[in-house]
Amino acid sequence: xxxxxxxxxxxxxxxxxxxxxxxxxxxxxxxxxxxxxxxxxxxxxxxxxxxxxxxxxxxxxxxxxxxxxxxxxxxxxxxxxxxxxxxxxxxxxxxxxxxxxxxxxxxxxxxxxxxxxxxxxxxxxxxxxxxxxxxxxxxxxxxxxxxxxxxxxxxxxxxxxxxxxxxxxxxxxxxxxxxxxxxxxxxxxxxxxxxxxxxxxxxxxxxxxxxxxxxxxxxxxxxxxxxxxxxxxxxxxxxxxxxxxxxxxxxxxxxxxxxxxxxxxxxxxxxxxxxxxxxxxxxxxxxxxxxxxxxxxxxxxxxxxxxxxxxxxxxxxxxxxxxxxxxxxxxxxxxxxxxxxxxxxxxxxxxxxxxxxxxxxxxxxxxxxxxxxxxxxxxxxxxxxxxxxxxxxxxxxxxxxxxxxxxxxxxxxxxxxxxxxxxxxxxxxxxxxxxxxxxxxxxxxxxxxxxxxxxxxxxxxxxxxxxxxxxxxxxxxxxxxxxxxxxxxxxxxxxxxxxxxxxxxxxxxxxxxxxxxxxxxxxx
Amino acid sequence: xxxxxxxxxxxxxxxxxxxxxxxxxxxxxxxxxxxxxxxxxxxxxxxxxxxxxxxxxxxxxxxxxxxxxxxxxxxxxxxxxxxxxxxxxxxxxxxxxxxxxxxxxxxxxxxxxxxxxxxxxxxxxxxxxxxxxxxxxxxxxxxxxxxxxxxxxxxxxxxxxxxxxxxxxxxxxxxxxxxxxxxxxxxxxxxxxxxxxxxxxxxxxxxxxxxxxxxxxxxxxxxxxxxxxxxxxxxxxxxxxxxxxxxxxxxxxxxxxxxxxxxxxxxxxxxxxxxxxxxxxxxxxxxxxxxxxxxxxxxxxxxxxxxxxxxxxxxxxxxxxxxxx
Numbered sequence: 001x002x003x004x005x006x007x008x009x010x011x012x013x014x015x016x017x018x019x020x021x022x023x024x025x026x027x028x029x030x031x032x033x034x035x036x037x038x039x040x041x042x043x044x045x046x047x048x049x050x051x052x053x054x055x056x057x058x059x060x061x062x063x064x065x066x067x068x069x070x071x072x073x074x075x076x077x078x079x080x081x082x083x084x085x086x087x088x089x090x091x092x093x094x095x096x097x098x099x100x101x102x103x104x105x106x107x108x109x110x111x112x113x114x115x116x117x118x119x120x121x122x123x124x125x126x127x128x129x130x131x132x133x134x135x136x137x138x139x140x141x142x143x144x145x146x147x148x149x150x151x152x153x154x155x156x157x158x159x160x161x162x163x164x165x166x167x168x169x170x171x172x173x174x175x176x177x178x179x180x181x182x183x184x185x186x187x188x189x190x191x192x193x194x195x196x197x198x199x200x201x202x203x204x205x206x207x208x209x210x211x212x213x214x215x216x217x218x219x220x221x222x223x224x225x226x227x228x229x230x231x232x233x234x235x236x237x238x239x240x241x242x243x244x245x246x247x248x249x250x251x252x253x254x255x256x257x258x259x260x261x262x263x264x265x266x267x268x269x270x271x272x273x274x275x276x277x278x279x280x281x282x283x284x285x286x287x288x289x290x291x292x293x294x295x296x297x298x299x300x301x302x303x304x305x306x307x308x309x310x311x312x313x314x315x316x317x318x319x320x321x322x323x324x325x326x327x328x329x330x331x332x333x334x335x336x337x338x339x340x341x342x343x344x345x346x347x348x349x350x351x352x353x354x355x356x357x358x359x360x361x362x363x364x365x366x367x368x369x370x371x372x373x374x375x376x377x378x379x380x381x382x383x384x385x386x387x388x389x390x391x392x393x394x395x396x397x398x399x400x401x402x403x404x405x406x407x408x409x410x411x412x413x414x415x416x417x418x419x420x421x422x423x424x425x426x427x428x429x430x431x432x433x434x435x436x437x438x439x440x441x442x443x444x445x446x447x448x449x450x451x452x453x454x455x456x457x458x459x460x461x462x463x464x465x466x467x468x469x470x471x472x473x474x475x476x477x478x479x480x481x482x483x484x485x486x487x488x489x490x491x492x493x494x495x496x497x498x499x500x501x502x503x504x505x506x507x508x509x510x511x512x513x514x515x516x517x518x519x520x521x522x523x524x
Numbered sequence: 525x526x527x528x529x530x531x532x533x534x535x536x537x538x539x540x541x542x543x544x545x546x547x548x549x550x551x552x553x554x555x556x557x558x559x560x561x562x563x564x565x566x567x568x569x570x571x572x573x574x575x576x577x578x579x580x581x582x583x584x585x586x587x588x589x590x591x592x593x594x595x596x597x598x599x600x601x602x603x604x605x606x607x608x609x610x611x612x613x614x615x616x617x618x619x620x621x622x623x624x625x626x627x628x629x630x631x632x633x634x635x636x637x638x639x640x641x642x643x644x645x646x647x648x649x650x651x652x653x654x655x656x657x658x659x660x661x662x663x664x665x666x667x668x669x670x671x672x673x674x675x676x677x678x679x680x681x682x683x684x685x686x687x688x689x690x691x692x693x694x695x696x697x698x699x700x701x702x703x704x705x706x707x708x709x710x711x712x713x714x715x716x717x718x719x720x721x722x723x724x725x726x727x728x729x730x731x732x733x734x735x736x737x738x739x740x741x742x743x744x745x746x747x748x749x750x751x752x753x754x755x756x757x758x759x760x761x762x763x764x765x766x767x768x769x770x771x772x773x774x775x776x777x778x779x780x781x782x783x784x785x786x787x788x789x790x791x792x793x794x795x796x797x798x799x800x801x802x803x804x805x806x807x808x809x810x811x812x813x814x815x816x817x818x819x820x821x822x823x824x825x826x827x828x829x830x831x832x833x834x835x836x837x838x839x840x841x842x843x844x845x846x847x848x849x
Contacts, residue, residue, distance in 0.1 A: 015689040022693055026701045035704060353774065354833035355826040356781035358788050358802060362809060362822060369810075461696065461789060477789045480700045488697060496692040 001511075001518075005504060012500030016493065021155055023492040027485050028154070033064055036483040048129040050138030056146055062233055062485050063149065068121070070094070070112055070143035079174075094141040096128035109143060116145035158230075158489065166224050168204035171276055177293065180204030188212060190271045192258045208274040208295040221272065230490025234482040235475070238297075241490030245472050250304025250379040259290040273299040304379040304470075308457060311464070311471035314387060315456025318394035322452075325395070326402030327445075333403060334410035334441075335433055345403055352400035361466050364393045376468045390467045394460055398452075402445065409441035446513045450505035454498045563762075563845070571842035576834070583831045591648040598628065600646055602796070605637030612637045613814045632816040634805070640817055643801060644824045651798040652828065654713060655779035659772055661718045666725025667768060671756060673726055674733025687727055690720050700791040708794045713786075717779060728771065729764070736763050766844035773836020777829035784825060798825045 036058065037043040046054050053069065060067040071092055077083040083091075091108040095101040101109055113123045122145065129139030168180040181203055188197040190212075200211040207223035214221065229241040236244040252268035259265065274295040281287050287296050305313075333342040352360065369375045374386040413419060414437060422432050459473025479487035511517045571577055605611040611633055614622065619629040619639070628639035673683045702716040736742065742759055750759075786792040787799030794800075801821040808814035841847055 015685070015692060018689045019692045022689075023697065026698065030705045031701055032705060350830065350833060350837075354777045354829040356777075356784040356799075356822075356829060358781075358784050358799075359822045359826050362818075366809065462785060465789070476694060476696060477700075480697065480704075481790065492694055492697060495694050499692050 005508065008504050008507070009500070012504065016496040016500060017155070017159065019496045020158065020489060020493055021151065023489055024151060024154055024158075027488055028064060028149075028151075031483075033059060036062060039482075047138040048136055049126045049140060049142045052126060053142050053144060056144060059146075062483070063154070065146050065148045066121070067146045068116060068144060070109070073112055074108065094128075094143060096130065096135070096141055098125050098127070112143065112145070119147070121145035121147040161228055164226050164228060166202065166205045166207055166210060166226065168202055170206040171204045172278070175278065177204060182210065189260065190258065203293075206276055208276070208293075209272045212272050214272060223273075229493050230486035230488075232479075232487045232490075233484050235479055235484045235487050241475075241487050241494065244487070245308045245475065245494075246306045247299065248302040248304055248306050249470050250302045253301045253303045255301075260292045261288075261290055263290050265290075268300040268302070269298045270301045271298055304382075307459070307470060307472045307475065310377075310469055311459035311473060312456050314390050314394065314463075314469065314471065315459065316453065317387070318391045318398065319452045319456060321391060321395040322398035322402055326399040327406060329399070330403040330406030331410065331433065331438060333407045334414070334437075335429075337411065342407075345407075349400045349404045352397050353404075357397065358462055358466075360397070361393045361462055364396070365389060365466060368392070377470065379470055386467075390463050390469055393463050393466070406441060406445060409444060410437050413437045413440050443510060443514050443517075447506040447510045450509060451499070451502040454502045454505075457498060458495055561848075566845075566848040567839075567842045570847050571839055574838060577838050580831055580835050580838075583827070584835055587648070587652075587828055587831060590645045591652050595642070595646050595649055598642055600638075600642045602638045602643070603636055605633075608637055613808070613811075613817070615813055616816060631820045634817045635808070640820050643796065644798070644820050647796045647798045647801045647821060648824055648828060650710065650793065650795050651780050651783055651825065654710065654717075654783055654793075654797065655776045655832075657714050658717045658721065658779045659775045661714070662721045662725050663768065663772055663775065665718075665722040667729050667764075669722065670726035670729025671733055671760075673730040674737060675752065675756065680730070683726075683730070687723055690723055693720075695720070696786075696789065696791075699786060703786075703791045708792070710793065710795060713783070713793055717782065725771065725775070729767075732764060732767050733760060736760050762845075766840050769843045770837060770840030773833055773840055776836065777833045780825060780829050780832075 034055075037055065040058075043051065043054060043058075056065070056067045057069075059065050074083065074088050074091055078085055078088050087104060090104045093105060094109070095105065098109075109125075116123050124142075124144055124146070126142040128141040129136045131139075168182065171177055171180075182205075183201050183203070184198070185201060186196060186198050187193045188195070188199040190199075190209075191197055197213050198211075199209055199213070201208055202210050207226075210224045211220070211222050213219055227240070227242055232239055232241065232244060236247075239247070254266045254268045257265060257267040257269060257271065259267075259269075259271070275297040276295050277297040278294060280296045281291055281294050284296075290296075329341075329345060333339075333345045336342055365375050368389040373388050374383070375389060377386055377390075410433075419432060419437060422436055423429075427436075457472065459469075459471040459475075461473045461477060463469070464471045464473040465477075475487065476491045478484075479491060611619075611622065612635055614633040616630055616632045619632045623629050623639075628642050631640040631644070634640050634643060669683075673679050698720065699716040702719065703712055706712040706715070737760065742755055745755055745759055780798070783792060783797055784799035784802055787797060787803045788806075790803075792799050792803065798821050802818070802825070805814075805818040805821065809818040
């Protein structure tokens with residue numbers, strides 16, 4: 001059994017890799033790259049060559065290609081000590097046309113071109129755009145190299161960075177940040193250094209706090225091992241998909257916070273989430289008054305629940321409601337076939353099957369609204385009542401689905417030989433139904449239970465949109481609308497994982513419920 | 525079966541016709557007497573026996589007339605009244621009062637002063653065409669692939685992997701990317717909905733084929749040397765007719781539903797389909813006096829879907845030979 005499950009799981013993992021590859025191919029190769037600029041204000045304002053270089057820079061940010069600008073390369077050379085700043089200043093001055101390049105410039109341009117062409121890059125030189133002999137706005141000559149990221153390398157870097165372990169070598173070795181080490185403290189400085197609260201802190205790591213306690217469930221938290229499904233670019237900038245899903249939302253919760261500099265303030269910053277951000281301290285006076293190092297990128301404490309929490313609580317309650325209503329109704333319909341309940345139930349099933357889901361969700365919304373139930377979600381001042389309509393809207397279609405299948409399976413079972421035998425043996429109809437037919441008919445229903453539970457995590461697109469629920473269901477459509485490639489890949493990966501696990505769990509559960517089904521080869 | 529005995533005299537036949545010698549004939553002896561049975565005739569006999577089917581079929585004809593004939597009879601210009609603010613968002617009563625009674629205004633007017641009734645039917649034509657087109661493509665590819673898939677063990681292995689993989693790709697993502705890549709035209713939509721849509725149909729058919737393939741009568745047929753093709757077309761396809769009809773009954777409304785859903789999340793058609801109408805009229809739902817704009821396309825979409833579904837389901841029931849008794 002264990003061997004079989006392992007085999008299935010590995011199989012599932014392979015299909016996930018293929019899915020991610022297909023998704024990457026879809027978004028990086030098929031989708032027109034220029035569409036990401038459709039809503040971009042900066043792009044619209046820029047002109048000429050500046051716009052072109054901006055485009056490439058953005059494409060690099062979105063993960064389409066590798067891009068190196070001549071000036072960045074020169075700066076890099078200076079940092080590496082291969083070039084002195086004076087020569088660099090001289091070398092930056094590109095001519096209006098490639099032919100105009102003078103001594104030093106021509107030399108470094110050639111070096112840049114040769115180096116990157118040997119690396120497989122495409123080097124482009126944009127001539128200066130002039131109007132009335134002057135360089136037009138954004139018309140400076142540009143030299144840059146770019147290379148499309150091949151699918152295989154993209155896939156490899158994606159999968160190899162899914163699980164990362166934070167080490168003290170995270171911060172670039174060239175940056176001087178003092179001694180790189182992990183320190184253990186019994187008095188967490190976040191609590192002013194007076195309360196007993198053990199923590200492991202790092203210098204040189206990505207996260208400042210690697211292990212700490214706080215007052216939120218499960219009280220002990222770690223940042224040592226992080227899972228990256230895909231970094232967001234526009235939906236929730238620089239944060240991972242998983243983090244976006246798990247982050248609490250809503251209004252800020254402030255509490256007196258002791259910052260590393262000793263500054264005390266009512267703040268919503270959660271210092272435990274501090275991430276290293278190179279050069280952030282030097283650039284901001286505000287940060288300098290609070291922080292003492294570059295671990296300044298902190299998340300804020302918010303009062304509401306996370307996307308997953310909203311989606312899951314709605315989804316799971318809806319599923320419970322669906323099973324609680326659908327199963328007895330389905331059994332009753334099969335038990336009294338062609339009776340009044342069966343006819344009404346069939347009508348309901350037809351209604352749900354045929355009518356567009358959007359239409360009946362709106363219908364539920366209109367009916368619920370006229371009954372005085374809240375029709376939109378409020379993250380901050382939530383009441384239990386606002387959950388009612390989304391749950392009902394999600395549950396009622398599943399009720400129809402469960403009714404349909406349970407009735408179908410039970411009626412199929414009713415004609416089988418063992419039922420006739422049981423009847424001839426003198427069992428009452430109730431006994432036959434409850435003890436024999438239901439048990440057999442429930443097997444395919446049981447198979448779907450793990451899928452239902454895990455499916456609740458992914459949220460429901462329409463329901464969440466109609467009732468303005470800040471759940472996970474909208475994340476994919478939102479990411480598509482913002483062309484946030486990292487999030488799209490991450491969400492696809494998340495869905496794929498869940499569905500693989502759900503199917504395997506369903507099979508396992510089925511074999512637990514029905515001893516006739518066995519996955520180990522010996523007993524077959 | 526009649527159980528009571530028939531009095532021969534009541535038949536009113538002459539004695540010699542009732543009792544006369546018949547020559548022995550070898551060819552006649554080989555014939556099997558069976559009641560005359562025509563499959564499709566029986567299908568329609570069973571189908572029309574139910575009153576509800578006649579009503580539904582009538583509704584279906586009416587819908588088709590309104591969706592395909594009615595828009596050609598009227599001159600529909602969505603922005604004809606756009607400059608006249610008094611024509612916008614009218615309730616049916618007010619619209620009829622303003623424009624005089626005509627069929628166009630019985631559902632009031634929309635946000636650009638257009639007649640809601642006409643808009644809805646122009647939209648229905650696109651939605652129905654889309655649903656039919658997708659259903660035809662998906663069903664024909666799905667049935668053919670599914671039949672081969674069910675028969676060939678080698679293909680089963682490959683196709684199961686393909687199925688498991690492709691079904692993990694979020695459908696919304698696939699369609700959105702396709703719609704964004706190619707422009708959101710009618711044929712793009714058809715392509716997006718059919719590019720993996722046939723796979724579900726094929727999987728369903730495959731399961732059915734596998735169930736029927738190993739039944740005793742097919743084993744017997746194979747033992748007698750019937751070629752696979754003949755088994756597929758003569759033994760299995762007739763069995764599948766009712767399955768396929770039932771499947772199309774669920775498929776067609778599902779595409780209407782899907783089109784509405786896609787329009788709602790913003791990756792739908794650019795044309796005025798029912799989905800797009802619902803999407804655009806959503807704010808009207810909560811505005812007093814504007815509800816007709818919103819509920820008309822919703823109601824029409826629902827009616828079309830229900831009618832197609834019920835007709836299809838009952839036709840599927842009727843095409844099952846076991847109901848022909």
